[in-house]
Amino acid sequence: MERNTRQRTAIAKALREAGRPLLPHEILEQARVVAPTLSLATVYRNLKQLVDDGTLHLVHLPGEAARFEPAGGVHHHHFQCRHCERVYDVLGCADHLDAMLPRGFTVDDHEITLYGRCADCQRRARRVAAAQRRS
């Protein structure tokens, strides 16, 4: 049976409060606020366990290390900001994906990743552009 250690609680809290998928080292950083002795090995061990028991979901983006988010949300995909590299959930989905398939293939799942600028970085870029126009 599982125990509620200070470390495990801190890891779960960090992910619940983040609102976006986090990398192991981001989780370590956040969770250390609550559990300062926390080690990266413990983060990995807990993540594996929490994914196995269905509490967390793994978020794999192309060319990126695994991130983690609380399970239980609806079907969604992800957006990565080209500037700050953070990942956000996006609701909704594209259709007609099976129309793309070669003959003889069957699909049972899909992943969609969008790239661009998040609202924060977009705002920041606009502010910089405005300042340059002014000068």
Place this chain on the structure above:
Amino acid sequence: MERNTRQRTAIAKALREAGRPLLPHEILEQARVVAPTLSLATVYRNLKQLVDDGTLHLVHLPGEAARFEPAGGVHHHHFQCRHCERVYDVLGCADHLDAMLPRGFTVDDHEITLYGRCADCQRRARRVAAAQRRS
């Protein structure tokens, strides 16, 4: 300027003839038929150079190591077979992806990955199922 070594030629040939994105170790294996002394370090060095000069494209799938394919094709996405794990190109694309975005975000690119069974594995699975019905 670049030189045409036996090794570089073998790497390019392996990718041209594969017809699907290959992993570095698959490239090594194939290219060694032509250049038996080829080392993995040389494969990686050449891949980087060939991607930089636009001869190859990097293919990143979620949770997978980088694969490589000849550049120059049209816009396409990828399909990974859940059984043999090989990756194939799929033509075509989904629309209305920007409808998924949160307010304030902007998209400039996207990746779509489909998962399922490739024609080979599909055929094999059907054959096994038929054999079991018969027995």
Place this chain on the structure above:
DNA sequence: GTGGATGCAAACTCTTTGCACCTTG
């Protein structure tokens, strides 16, 4: 002949694991 390319081994990064110690129930 010379500069780019290669092969090997060592270095690096990210993740996992062994082990002694600690903590929860």
Place this chain on the structure above:
DNA sequence: CAAGGTGCAAAGAGTTTGCATCCAC
């Protein structure tokens, strides 16, 4: 107090790099 959890350090996997040697031009 026993079983599971933790921290550390070492081990692994995949990729990159330093360096002496090699070879394409």
